[in-house]
Amino acid sequence: METTPPPDISFADLQAKIRTMYFDKDVARGVDGTFMWFMEEVGELASALRGTDKENLAEEFADVIAWLATIANVAGVDLSAALIAKYGHGCPGCGRLACTCPAEEKP
Secondary structure: OOOOOOOOOOHHHHHHHHHHHHHHHHHHHHHHHHHHHHHHHHHHHHHHHOOOOHHHHHHHHHHHHHHHHHHHHHHOOOHHHHHHHHHOOOOOOOOOOOOOOOOOOOO
16 A cells, blocks of 8 residues: 655644644743753754764654744744744845855854
């Protein structure tokens, strides 16, 4: 039996799903507690990046993005709107889709 790949998920969809699943717990934990969980996941991602387990690496990337959406929910930030505002028209530094900022500068 053939299986179809799962559909892509937008940041707006992900943030809404995370909100539906965890919002009450997340608000009770607050921004500070949620940020600590986020940082733990970033640490786990850092470890996974040094390893060779691609499945674990993918899971850690997913966890970091999910916890980022969680913090955004608790802080009242719409991630999709924030991304569009900052990066929707290209690089925030030079304004081009393919960044031409000097290498020593952010981004």
